[in-house]
Amino acid sequence: MAGCNPDIAFDAFIFDLDGTLLDTADDLGGALNRVLADANIAPVDKSIYRPAASNGANALLEVGFGDKWPDVEQLALRQQLLDYYAEDIAIHSKCFNGIEQLLASLEQNSIKWGIMTNKPGFLTEPLVQAIPSLANAMAVVSGDTLAVAKPSPEPLIHTANMLDVDPTRCLYIGDAERDIQAAKAANMYSATALWGYIPSVDTALSWGADFNWQSPTDGFIHI
Template sequence: MKSAGSSLELYQYDAFLFDLDGTLLDTADDLGAALNSVLRANQIAEVTSEIYRPAASNGAAALLEAGFKELWPSLAQAQLIKQLVDSYAQNIAKYTQCFAGIEPLLISLDHKKIKWGIMTNKPGFLTEPLVAAIPALKNAAVVISGDTLEEAKPSPLPLLHCAKLMDVIPARCLYIGDAERDIQAGKAAGMPTATALWGYIPSDAEALTWKADFNWRSPIDAFNHI
């Protein structure tokens, strides 16, 4: 396991793959706004970013559990998930923006003609309008969602599908994500992996236990690997 700056050796790849929420895009405030709209509708106190941000990469159920806390197991979960998703879909990119350093990284990849793509567990009906709303993502060679195939992360199949579409071998394709399932999927696909420590990780200490090949505190750390 290597951290940024731990070695002078350069690692260069033919393609980069990114998770979306918590890696390329800071979507937490839009997701948090959707969560708080559901909490208000159910006469539950709203929560702050300290509560919803750590859950932002883990799906609607995790967000709702963070908001409803001990009440969550006894509630009509499917109905509340639909309410949250509907609210989020209506305001999908109101506050969302690229994390600092992402845009120059993607521009550099484009200039060097290195392919890059997106593999997210977000469902396609949310992924597609979100990616379309962010100009910096317009050159993605491939965008694969959680429901594009029959399996999603931590299965390696979506990552292998991305590599095939980009015509690169997995061992030369670096996958970057901010959740344990990202690192698990990348390793299972035979790809080198990097943890986006700037994302929605539970803690640095826990993220380091995932044993990614690299642990980066900023997207700028990726420049040594281009």
């Protein structure tokens, strides 16, 4: 749908979670550095773990362990990281600047909104519950809600069905290439969250989203 009218209004906004609605990098990085400490490996700086924060536990562990990653017990370390993260899931996590205002405006204008993330449900649910600004989400779909996750379009179509909105009248906002791929496959409009954990602006622009938002406030034009 690239090249569409920038002033189009939507019946529903659907958001990715990490790197789009919430800045969760420091809690994820904290869990990673606890795992690294247990393995007698030096902690990694925020500049290292932040770009991997949207890509799951394995991506975080890979940047932490570096060349050692192929030779370690990956499944055990992944579970260790998830356990540590679950213990302190919302210590530092918070909405990105502008998100609370965008969600409030959607609600004031009776535009439905929901969340579709690849994060597993046992982590998604307590995290969403810990952030008051997300309490009014009308649908929350996790990476294991269905048998498939993004970049499959099925979770986004499922979210649109929960919202009782035609997918073609939805806008999906995310900060990873799989988000844009999933939206395209679901016949949804897409917006790249350039404030998120993108590898680079140039790379993000190459994904071909319908919109590229510098800030959540860019969404006001579609309300």
